[in-house]
Amino acid sequence: MQLSIAIDMDETIADPIKKAREWYYRDFGKTFTTEELHGKSLTDILPAEHKLKIREYLNTPGFFRDIDVFPHAQEVLEELNKKYKLFIVSAAMEFPTSLKDKYDWLQDNFPFLSWKQFCFCGDKSIVQTDIMIDDLTRNFAHFKGKPYLYSGHHNIHAEGFERILDWQDAVAKLL
Amino acid sequence: MQLSIAIDMDETIADPIKKAREWYYRDFGKTFTTEELHGKSLTDILPAEHKLKIREYLNTPGFFRDIDVFPHAQEVLEELNKKYKLFIVSAAMEFPTSLKDKYDWLQDNFPFLSWKQFCFCGDKSIVQTDIMIDDLTRNFAHFKGKPYLYSGHHNIHAEGFERILDWQDAVAKLL
Structure with missing residues (x-):
């Protein structure tokens, strides 16, 4: 499975x-x-x-519409999407004007994904998958699967989580 | 808990x-x-x-903005919100123009809920809570908690699920 x-x-x-x-x-x-x-x-x-x-x-309409994609995220997610049941899970609800922008951004930049794979929530505690990749340790608080902390400047001091340093590192760890 | x-x-x-x-x-x-x-x-x-x-x-912007609330849903959800960790989970992603309308509708009609309690997804299979109330049996396919089928004209022939007939019936079953 x-x-x-x-x-x-x-x-x-x-x-x-x-x-x-x-x-x-x-x-x-x-x-x-x-x-x-x-x-x-x-x-x-x-x-x-x-x-x-x-x-x-x-909260500005359009802010999230054209932001940059992280390097190699597109090609690595395309491969992950073949191996895993992949979902994009964003705590987008804090900024409601972002919802449609984020949907459109995903469709533009990750055209191999379907809207069925998108999940915009307020609190990720009700989301359960086998693996989660996230840059915020608080999103792992209720998570029962395997967490990977996506490294960023703000979480550099967080301890106790296996990290993904960038999307090329994800290839080695997940593909 | x-x-x-x-x-x-x-x-x-x-x-x-x-x-x-x-x-x-x-x-x-x-x-x-x-x-x-x-x-x-x-x-x-x-x-x-x-x-x-x-x-x-x-798909018309505004369609979901002012639809009717089901009878007694407001007062019963306000009570459920005191007893349970309550989340509103909608497979809204199929109609992306509905996302902001649904957010605003929830804020208007259920002002005692926070955006942290909203979850708009494409496929509910990644949502796990202790209880789920839904009118579509397909949303229970991967659900590990206790499902309650909210009765409607379209699911009248569905078998094998405990039902909630309306929000007054929910009082008896959940409060």
């Missing part, structure tokens, strides 16, 4: 941070170094009033 | 059929009797070209 695998979107296959940094630079004329973000999320390093601005970006 | 419960939307707490019938009457000048729908879904009893019209309705 095919194993099932749940794959996160933001900061796992999609890069909203790059676009948020671009918009932040546009609005405030400054940006952040990779060193500043080490072990932290973007909102950790911003003053309170600018955190609200980031939320405003994420 | 609180048990978790997944509750479907269409034909469980929401009435898209009523609105589809109204639009069908507007466009074709006829409607269906309860007898015609007995044991059948709306699309079962329509000629092929009219089935496409029904899909067109469901």
